[in-house]
Amino acid sequence: MPTESRQALVVSGSGPDASTATATLYRDDGEGWRAGPAWPARNGRRGWTTDHREGDLRSPVGVFTLSDAGGRLPDPGSRLGYDRSDAFTVDGTGFEGEPLAGSFDHVIAIDYNRVPGTSPLDRRRPRGGRYGGGIWLHVDHGGPTHGCVGLRPEHLRELLLALDPARRPVVVMGDAETLAQ
Template sequence: MRLHRPYFAVTAALAVSVLGITAFHHTDEGDVHPAHVRAEGAESSASTTGASVPPSAAPSQTVRSRPQLPSQLPGLGPKTLAHIPPGTRQVLVVTGTAKNAASSQAVLWRRVDGGWLRGEVWAAHNGYRGWTDRHYEGDLHSPIGVFGLTDAGGRLADPGTKLPYHRSGAFSVTGTGFEGEPLDGSFDYVVALNYNRQPGTSPMDGTKPLGASRGGGIWIHVDHGGPTHACISLSKAHMRQLLRALDPADHPVAVLGDAASLAH
């Protein structure tokens, strides 16, 4: 029996080419991995017969999808976002549970590859009477707004921050809070909020550009287990983490307020 040679050659080449087809499968995380089954010499066989190698027969590689980071900070509206300086790459967002509530949550966000990477969620306290967009001395509200974080200090030694750190025994405090909790150790670590103060000075500096009636000396400090006069408080462990994370090169700021106000 006589074989028709051209037909046989093309059929064999196509069979080899099929072996080069790539099979894909998805993991539970949504990553795509190519599983190539490829016959040695498939490309040369295909080229001699004029058959093209399918695109899926490209060299094996693992394709990993990266998590999509938000391009804007979640929960912040256009009015709030407009007050964050363009060069800022670290933002501590402290969100109150309600306008008149003294409990809140803090999250340190970091700018990475054009998006925002979220840190841990930390429990926090704020002013006894909640939040205000126009703070006055003694009103027991924390101010709503965006404030620079340029200076730190405390009664204890510097835990390793890149911010200027002023250690002093003057950061001692005694007495009890609004719920009878002891205040001892509340100022072991502090970060000054640039509200009515001169940036680049110790948190203890008393300069008040807006005048004494507008309050001042508002810090992020160690939590004592209850509401504050106007400050933001975090656990001692989280204060150490915050101090070690903040970097002046990233122009860090704090964004403070209740959820409804920050959404504007």
């Protein structure tokens, strides 16, 4: 983890092929790291991978910065750059038949194969398209994701309000066994 980071959202999956996880925001206020509450989360349908590829239905394992946010709804007061756009609209159904509407009401871009400092909608992929991209923290729609991390709406909103760019926030994500190494 970068030494300058003072906020870390740890998303820990129950197993390498599991699509459920727990997310906890840790903060270092100068007196050591303190954990916030544990929130239920969803991740990629096929679990986790250290070699993420476009369409593999796995969430990438690693430590990634969090620099930009956006959504269909107005900015709730985030200190991250926020892009409000109707382009965040999604419809249809997920893998388990759950409705996807509202999933992108608020999102936080995970800086995996993207250009930090741009809208989460920016489709540029610095490592190339085969490594995928568009990996976000977004509203949990009640089922597994294509590779993003889903949080309940109230938890995502709380996270949007808590993240502070001056604290260099990161997400540490993967299955528990891999993260323990």
